[in-house]
Structures are given as C-alpha cells and as structure tokens.
Amino acid sequence: MSSMRRKELEHIDKVLAEEKIVVFSPYEDEIYSEIEKCQNCSLCLTFCPVFEATGEFYPGPRGIADELSRDVREFWRASSIVYMCTLCGRCQERCPVNVPIPEVVMLLRSKIFVQRPDLVPEGLKVLLENVSRYGYIFEPMNPEEREESLRGRLERIGLPLRGDPPLRSGLVAYFPGCQAETRLLEVKEAGKLVLEAFDVDYGIPEKWKCCGLPVRLIGDSAMADELQRSFLEEMERMNVTDVVVTCAGCASELKSATKRLGSGIRVRHLVELLFEEVGVETISRKARVSDKVKVTLHEPCHLSRHIGRYTIDYAEEILRALPNVDYVGMRGADECCGAGGLLKFHNPFVSATIRNKKLEKISRSGAEVVVAPCPLCSVNISEGAARKRVSVGVDDLAVFLARRIYSE
Amino acid sequence: MIETEILVIGGGVAGLLAATKATDEKLEVTVIDKGSGASYQSSGVIDVMGCPLGEATLKPIEGIAQVIECSPSHPYSVISSERNVTNVIKDAIRYLTSMASNRGVEFKGEIERNVVLLNTIGSFKLTCFYQSTMDRGVLHKLEGASLLVTGFKGLVGFNARFCSSSFKHFASKFNIELRKTSSTELSLPSLREFNLTIIELARMMDEDDFRKDLAKKLETEIAVNDVSHVALPTLGLKKPYENMRIFEEETGTSVFELVSPPPSVPAQRLMEALEEEAIERGVRIFRGYKAVGFEGEGRSIKSVTLASGEKRFPAKAKAYILATGKFIGGGIVEERDKVKETVFNLPLYDEKGEPLKRQNISRLLAKSPFPREGHPLMGCGVKVNAQMKPVVNDEVAYDNLFAAGSIISGYNYVREKSGMGVAAVTGYIAGMNAATHVEGG
Ligand SMILES: Cc1cc2nc3c(=O)[nH]c(=O)nc-3n(C[C@H](O)[C@H](O)[C@H](O)COP(=O)(O)OP(=O)(O)OC[C@H]3O[C@@H](n4cnc5c(N)ncnc54)[C@H](O)[C@@H]3O)c2cc1C
Ligand code: SF4
Ligand code: SF4
Numbered sequence: 083m084s085s086m087r088r089k090e091l092e093h094i095d096k097v098l099a100e101e102k103i104v105v106f107s108p109y110e111d112e113i114y115s116e117i118e119k120c121q122n123c124s125l126c127l128t129f130c131p132v133f134e135a136t137g138e139f140y141p142g143p144r145g146i147a148d149e150l151s152r153d154v155r156e157f158w159r160a161s162s163i164v165y166m167c168t169l170c171g172r173c174q175e176r177c178p179v180n181v182p183i184p185e186v187v188m189l190l191r192s193k194i195f196v197q198r199p200d201l202v203p204e205g206l207k208v209l210l211e212n213v214s215r216y217g218y219i220f221e222p223m224n225p226e227e228r229e230e231s232l233r234g235r236l237e238r239i240g241l242p243l244r245g246d247p248p249l250r251s252g253l254v255a256y257f258p259g260c261q262a263e264t265r266l267l268e269v270k271e272a273g274k275l276v277l278e279a280f281d282v283d284y285g286i287p288e289k290w291k292c293c294g295l296p297v298r299l300i301g302d303s304a305m306a307d308e309l310q311r312s313f314l315e316e317m318e319r320m321n322v323t324d325v326v327v328t329c330a331g332c333a334s335e336l337k338s339a340t341k342r343l344g345s346g347i348r349v350r351h352l353v354e355l356l357f358e359e360v361g362v363e364t365i366s367r368k369a370r371v372s373d374k375v376k377v378t379l380h381e382p383c384h385l386s387r388h389i390g391r392y393t394i395d396y397a398e399e400i401l402r403a404l405p406n407v408d409y410v411g412m413r414g415a416d417e418c419c420g421a422g423g424l425l426k427f428h429n430p431f432v433s434a435t436i437r438n439k440k441l442e443k444i445s446r447s448g449a450e451v452v453v454a455p456c457p458l459c460s461v462n463i464s465e466g467a468a469r470k471r472v473s474v475g476v477d478d479l480a481v482f483l484a485r486r487i488y489s490e
Numbered sequence: 491m492i493e494t495e496i497l498v499i500g501g502g503v504a505g506l507l508a509a510t511k512a513t514d515e516k517l518e519v520t521v522i523d524k525g526s527g528a529s530y531q532s533s534g535v536i537d538v539m540g541c542p543l544g545e546a547t548l549k550p551i552e553g554i555a556q557v558i559e560c561s562p563s564h565p566y567s568v569i570s571s572e573r574n575v576t577n578v579i580k581d582a583i584r585y586l587t588s589m590a591s592n593r594g595v596e597f598k599g600e601i602e603r604n605v606v607l608l609n610t611i612g613s614f615k616l617t618c619f620y621q622s623t624m625d626r627g628v629l630h631k632l633e634g635a636s637l638l639v640t641g642f643k644g645l646v647g648f649n650a651r652f653c654s655s656s657f658k659h660f661a662s663k664f665n666i667e668l669r670k671t672s673s674t675e676l677s678l679p680s681l682r683e684f685n686l687t688i689i690e691l692a693r694m695m696d697e698d699d700f701r702k703d704l705a706k707k708l709e710t711e712i713a714v715n716d717v718s719h720v721a722l723p724t725l726g727l728k729k730p731y732e733n734m735r736i737f738e739e740e741t742g743t744s745v746f747e748l749v750s751p752p753p754s755v756p757a758q759r760l761m762e763a764l765e766e767e768a769i770e771r772g773v774r775i776f777r778g779y780k781a782v783g784f785e786g787e788g789r790s791i792k793s794v795t796l797a798s799g800e801k802r803f804p805a806k807a808k809a810y811i812l813a814t815g816k817f818i819g820g821g822i823v824e825e826r827d828k829v830k831e832t833v834f835n836l837p838l839y840d841e842k843g844e845p846l847k848r849q850n851i852s853r854l855l856a857k858s859p860f861p862r863e864g865h866p867l868m869g870c871g872v873k874v875n876a877q878m879k880p881v882v883n884d885e886v887a888y889d890n891l892f893a894a895g896s897i898i899s900g901y902n903y904v905r906e907k908s909g910m911g912v913a914a915v916t917g918y919i920a921g922m923n924a925a926t927h928v929e930g931g
Contacts, residue, residue, distance in 0.1 A: 123752040175777070390800065
C-alpha cells in the first residue's frame with residue numbers, strides 16, 4: 083500500500099471514529115439483506131405481543147422490516163421501536179419467509195448504543211451500571227439481609243440451606259444467573275438440591291458475573307462479548323465441559339456465546355440436563371408423592387424459540403413424570419409473559435399489559451399452579467398474579483421439582 | 491422423542507383436517523409445524539372450483555365434471571376413480587365447517603353454486619363457502635341495494651371511495667344492479683389516523699366502547715345516505731357475529747364484511763378455530779418443529795427427522811401424512827435451478843402429471859411471472875393415487891405415507907380457485923386412509 087493510500091485510509095477511519103460511524107460488518111450486511119425478503123403480508127402482526135398490547139406506537143415486526151427497508155443507514159429512526167420488542171421470536175417463527183426480526187432488533191440496539199446512546203431508554207442504563215459495579219444486573223442485597231430473606235423463603239417452601247459447593251476442576255458448573263442470585267433466591271438453592279439429588283458432580287464458579295444477555299439487550303455488545311469470553315475462558319481453565327443453567331435467558335445466551343466464540347463447552351438448561359442425563363424414569367422414581375395438583379407450563383421464549391422447542395417438551399415430560407401432578411395444556415403457553423427484551427424495565431405499562439393477557443390464558447387453563455422453567459418469567463408472572471389477584475400458584479421449575487424430590 | 495400413531499407434517503387446512511379426521515378413529519395423532527403457510531394467508535373462504543380450465547363458472551359441480559374429463563391428473567379426477575367426488579367434497583367441507591362451527595366460526599354456501607363476494611381492494615372474489623359475516627354481501631343478494639362502503643381514516647390498504655365505484659362496475663358485469671353506492675371515511679377518537687392496520691381495527695371492534703361509538707357514527711351516516719347495506723373491511727376478530735348483529739340493530743341496515751387479502755381477519759378466525767377444535771378432539775400440535783428428513787426401509791417410512799434449534803431427533807409413527815404445502819408453506823423449495831420436496835425428497839410432477847424435469851424448470855421459470863394460464867410451477871407437486879399415497883412411476887412410494895393439500899400436483903389453485911376445497915378433500919381422505927392403515931396393522 084502506498085503511503086498516500088494509507089494516509090487516506092487513516093483519515094477515513096479517524097473521521098468515522100469522530101462521527102461515531104460504525105461500518106457494517108459482513109454479518110450485519112447479511113442480516114439486513116434478509117429484511118428484503120419481507121413480502122409485507124403482515125401475518126406477523128397477529129402474533130406480536132407488543133403490537134397487540136400497544137398498536138398505537140409500535141408498528142410491529144412488519145413495521146421494523148418496513149422502516150428499515152427504506153434506508154438501513156438511518157437505523158436510529160427505529161430506536162423507539164427496537165427497544166419495545168420483547169424478542170419473543172414469534173414473528174420469525176410464523177413468518178412464511180423467516181425474516182429474522184429478533185436478530186435485526188439486536189443488531190440495531192447495538193448500533194444505537196454506540197452511535198446514538200441518547201436514544202437508549204434511561205431505565206436500561208441503570209441496569210448497565212449495576213453490571214459494571216456489582217457484576218449482576220440487579221443491585222445485590224447486603225449479605226445479612228440476603229441470608230435472612232433466603233432463610234425465610236426456604237422455610238416457607240420446606241427446603242434446607244446449603245453452602246455453595248466450589249467449582250473444582252472437571253466438574254459440572256452450575257450457573258445460577260442474576261435473577262436467582264439477587265432476587266428469586268430460592269431458585270439457586272433449589273437448583274443445587276436437584277443436582278445433588280441426582281448425583282450430579284457440580285460446583286458453582288467463583289466470582290461469576292452476569293451472562294451478558296441483558297447487557298447485549300441494552301445494546302452494549304462489546305461488554306457482553308467480554309463477559310462471555312472471560313466466563314468461558316475461566317471454565318476452560320477449570321477443565322469444565324458442562325455448564326448447567328436454571329434461567330432460560332442465561333441458558334440461551336451462553337449457548338450462543340459458545341457458538342460465537344467457538345468454545346467446545348456444552349451449556350444446557352436444567353431441563354436438558356435432567357432429561358438427557360438423568361431420564362424421566364429416574365425422576366419419577368425419586369419424586370415423593372405429594373398432594374394432587376393441576377399444573378400447566380409457561381413456555382419461556384428463550385427456551386422454546388431461542389434454544390428450541392424440544393426443551394419445552396423435555397420440561398413437559400419431566401412434569402408429567404411427577405406423581406400426582408395432573409398436567410394440563412394451555413392455549414397460548416408459548417406467548418411471552420411480558421418480561422422479555424428488558425421491556426419491563428423501561429416500559430412497565432406495556433409489559434404489564436402483555437402479562438395480563440398471559441394471566442388470562444393461565445386462568446383459562448384451569449391449572450392451580452403454573453410452572454416456568456425460568457426465574458425471570460416466574461417473578462414476572464407471580465408479580466402480575468398478585469397485582470391482578472389471580473389465584474394461581476407460580477413456581478420456577480427448579481423449585482417445583484426440588485420440593486418434590488428433596489428428602490432429608 | 492415423539493412417538494405417535496399418525497404423524498402429520500404441516501398444520502395448514504389440509505394437515506389439521508387430516509389429523510382431526512384420523513382422531514375420529516380414536517388414534518393418537520400428532521401434528522408438527524415449523525410456523526405457518528398458505529392457509530393463514532388465504533381469505534378464509536373455501537374455494538371448490540371457480541375457474542375450471544381457466545374460465546370462471548358459477549356452477550362448481552359442472553366445473554368439477556369438466557376437470558375430471560379434461561385433466562386426469564387433477565386431484566379431483568384421481569379421487570373420482572374410487573369415489574363419487576362431489577359427495578366426498580361435500581363430506582369433507584361439511585367436516586371442515588362443522589369443526590369451525592364448534593369454535594364459533596360459521597360458514598354458509600352450497601356446493602351447487604359459486605358466489606361472488608366483494609373485497610377490500612375494490613375487486614371481487616369467486617368462491618363457494620364463505621363465513622356468515624359475509625352473507626349479506628353476496629353479490630346476487632345485492633340486487634337493488636343502496637350500498638355504503640365504510641372506510642376508516644388512516645386504514646392502510648383500503649380505499650372506500652374507490653371500492654364503491656368499482657363495486658358498481660363489477661356488479662353490472664354480473665348483471666346485478668346496485669341502486670346506489672356511496673362511501674364514507676370515518677374517524678373515531680380512539681383510532682389512530684395513520685398507518686392503521688386491519689388487524690388493529692378488528693381488535694378494536696371487539697371492544698364494547700369502540701363498537702358503540704362506531705354504531706352511532708354509522709347511524710348518522712346512514713341517515714344522510716339512504717342506505718340499505720353497509721360494507722365494512724372487517725367485523726372483528728373474536729366477536730364478529732355479535733358486532734354484526736349490533737350494527738344491524740342500531741342502523742336498521744344489512745351489514746357485512748368484505749373479503750380481504752393478507753392479513754385476512756377471517757382467515758385468522760378460521761385457522762384459530764380449526765386448531766382449537768383439533769386440540770379439543772385430542773390432536774397434539776407441536777409448533778416449532780421442522781421436518782428435515784426421514785429414515786426409510788424398503789417401502790416403509792420408519793421415522794421422520796425433526797429439527798429444533800441445534801437438535802435433530804426422530805419422530806416415529808405407524809403412518810405419516812405429508813401436508814407441507816407448496817412454496818408458501820415450504821413443502822417445496824426452489825434452489826437455484828431446482829425445485830424439490832423438502833422432507834422425503836419425492837420426485838415432483840407437473841400439472842399434467844409428467845415428471846418435472848430439471849431442464850423444464852428453467853424453461854418454466856423463464857416464462858412470464860403472470861401468464862394467463864397461471865404460473866406453471868404452481869401446478870407442480872407430488873403425485874398421488876386415489877388413497878392419497880404418493881406414487882413414483884405409478885408405483886406407491888411408501889406403504890405408510892399419505893399426502894394432502896397443496897403439496898399435491900395436478901392442479902393450480904391460483905388460476906383455478908380450488909385451494910381449500912382440494913386441501914379439505916385430500917386431507918379428509920388422507921386422514922381416513924392413514925387411520926385405516928394403522929388399524930389394519
Ligand atoms: C394469498 C392467498 C390467498 C388465498 N385465498 C384462498 C381463499 O380465499 N380460498 C381458498 O380456498 N384458497 C385460498 N388460497 C389457497 C389456499 O390457501 C391453499 O391452497 C391451502 O391453504 C393449502 O393448504 P395446505 O394445508 O395444503 O398448505 P399450507 O397452509 O401452506 O400448510 C402447510 C404447512 O406445513 C408447514 N410445513 C411446511 N414444511 C414443513 C416442514 N418441513 N416441517 C414442518 N412443517 C412444515 C408450514 O409451516 C405450513 O403451516 C389462497 C392462497 C394464497 C397464497
Ligand atoms: S410475516 Fe414475515 S413476510 Fe410477512 S410481513 Fe411479517 S416479516 Fe414480512
Ligand atoms: S420478537 Fe416478538 S415482540 Fe419482537 S417484533 Fe417479533 S413478535 Fe413482536
């Protein structure tokens with residue numbers, strides 16, 4: 083390269099950096115060109131929960147495709163839209179030509195975050211600060227407070243408190259996720275008890291941090307990449323080949339991180355590990371006979387559409403295997419609970435509208451308990467049930483299982 | 491992981507009907523679907539035979555007879571070698587409409603005659619069975635009517651003024667005299683006045699307050715316009731009949747819903763009803779699984795390979811029904827210069843029943859995209875015998891494989907207006923025969 087040419091290129095790079103212009107990568111080019119497949123049939127509109135909840139200012143998945151097909155470079159115009167999407171993935175599943183709307187939304191968020199940070203919803207910036215400060219997306223309770231809360235919670239559901247077994251070389255790593263570490267504390271304990279009951283040799287990684295999903299959802303893909311790279315490197319250093327996760331979001335995000343980074347580590351949600359390694363017969367044998375209860379399953383988007391529908395069938399088989407659990411199907415089981423995409427943290431109103439729709443479907447199923455294989459969905463649904471006075475029990479799957487499997 | 495007696499691949503009209511029919515025999519039936527296909531994009535009315543050999547007819551039975559005489563590879567002709575095809579179409583459609591009716595979606599119409607319905611793009615649609623929300627607008631019932639076409643400010647894809655003049659023109663072509671046509675464009679406080687979609691409008695209609703406001707508005711419009719009939723682009727998603735009744739009572743006119751291209755609200759109502767009724771009758775439906783291959787042994791299918799995320803696993807059944815649709819459903823895909831059937835890699839045949847040769851395809855594709863006789867690729871698909879078993883060189887391909895719906899070759903529904911009719915009757919027969927196959931061991 084001549085020095086003239088090099089100078090020219092350096093100048094261009096400098097201007098781009100000053101103007102905060104990020105050139106499209108080949109991957110981005112490819113994803114954006116997928117938008118052109120959209121035939122404007124509008125079928126996706128019927129399946130989009132945000133469109134149903136708002137109509138007014140959310141033009142739905144077709145609108146996203148529409149908006150961008152005018153001029154992809156003016157992506158920031160779509161900022162008010164892309165932060166509303168819950169990334170539930172229903173549009174893509176139902177789209178006859180498979181337009182990858184959720185992927186497009188993620189790309190746009192990351193571009194907006196870099197080039198137009200002023201357009202990132204304020205409610206989300208706080209979460210990002212939490213991750214930088216504490217390593218978790220939520221501010222943790224102080225240790226005494228946490229212990230007290232945890233004891234109370236465990237006592238109520240009749241489960242014991244154990245220490246965290248440290249991760250030793252070669253063991254299965256249990257990744258609890260921020261929600262179970264800082265909010266729905268019993269999920270982490272239940273996860274431990276279930277793994278122990280089925281003789282899984284596991285440990286909890288020391289100083290683990292957020293899986294990166296919420297960070298990526300906010301748009302900070304650099305930070306998300308960094309969190310994931312360092313977690314997976316640490317696991318490799320510890321000779322870990324298997325990671326098990328109780329949160330649907332963490333599971334799907336860490337799974338795709340292994341793919342992105344070419345890591346050979348196998349990440350699985352608890353239902354996958356149980357179904358594939360333990361088997362429903364063993365689960366059934368081990369489970370205590372408890373009172374008869376009518377149960378339905380909420381299907382987290384991150385399991386059913388991000389990881390794959392098979393995880394839902396695993397979860398269903400596991401529930402069906404438990405004695406005295408009367409499993410009932412639910413119309414709309416695959417619909418988002420409203421917490422997806424971090425919508426809840428910057429637009430609680432729309433999020434709650436979606437949740438109320440979900441609650442109607444839960445009520446209609448006739449179940450006494452709705453089980454969700456995800457602490458984030460569980461918290462969201464049970465908050466909604468309390469607020470709307472819907473008399474249905476809400477349990478995270480790990481907790482529901484632990485209570486039927488744990489014995490002194 | 492899935493083990494069932496009958497596995498149906500594809501949950502469009504053909505697949506849902508086949509699956510439900512098979513459960514009548516108390517068999518365990520599972521439907522898998524990757525997402526959605528043509529049935530969701532249809533207008534939610536059932537065509538049986540609108541344009542046999544390219545000419546429109548108001549008499550479907552005569553049309554079917556013509557087709558049987560001239561197109562031996564048409565599914566209706568193939569069926570007629572074993573059954574009275576008119577009777578079995580009647581049975582199949584009665585079955586379909588009673589499934590819908592059990593979930594509150596009512597159909598009208600009779601196989602003896604086609605009707606002309608007006609649509610939201612200012613044109614008309616020839617069909618046979620239609621939802622009863624459209625009944626008052628059947629063209630031959632509009633003789634002497636004074637029709638008010640009701641638009642909504644900001645509603646995308648619907649121009650009431652254009653429709654009203656266009657309807658008058660089309661009516662006269664069918665020798666129907668509309669005494670008067672007029673139009674209005676309403677704006678209601680709760681409606682956004684730009685970029686409004688018909689789906690939102692339909693959802694609004696189901697809200698009591700909106701419905702009340704709208705009824706009032708209509709009443710004022712009607713007072714000035716001397717109207718006997720009111721056409722609306724939609725009557726609502728969940729409560730169309732209730733809405734229709736209320737508008738009729740409030741305005742003293744006959745109210746109906748226009749047919750619409752995608753996104754069609756009546757099609758959503760129909761598909762939701764069929765799916766719910768299928769589940770109610772014991773069919774298991776899994777959405778989110780894509781069939782990507784199979785294991786066979788001689789003339790028997792052992793399992794179908796399903797893909798879900800990164801996983802591949804077999805689904806085992808005693809009989810399989812292929813109801814994956816055509817290009818929209820995804821049963822046939824086009825890859826550069828080749829079209830192929832996606833699950834069993836069955837050879838494809840053209841509308842005349844000839845094997846679709848590779849060199850033919852480039853010739854077919856090179857033709858104009860809208861030839862008068864219809865796009866030739868729309869007639870291609872798998873070839874079946876009268877039991878709906880796919881055949882290759884006149885030999886049954888697999889003893890336990892059946893096909894239904896638009897994956898079948900030998901007819902072009904776009905040109906012919908026979909889409910759901912063929913989907914229903916082939917689904918009905920495939921469901922019955924798959925059940926017999928399983929019961930016979
Ligand atoms: C715009 C439009 C309007 C129409 N309007 C009318 C009308 O008003 N009246 C009428 O009678 N006909 C109409 N038709 C025709 C009619 O819709 C079709 O002929 C009929 O719906 C075909 O039904 P089907 O079940 O065979 O296919 P589809 O409805 O296409 O169903 C096939 C299903 O199989 C699934 N599938 C495909 N491949 C796989 C796989 N590998 N694994 C898992 N699942 C798979 C797809 O997701 C899809 O849901 C219309 C068609 C179009 C395109
Ligand atoms: S369903 Fe797909 S093709 Fe149709 S409008 Fe939505 S994104 Fe576009
Ligand atoms: S991912 Fe879900 S919320 Fe987002 S546009 Fe698609 S259907 Fe709507």
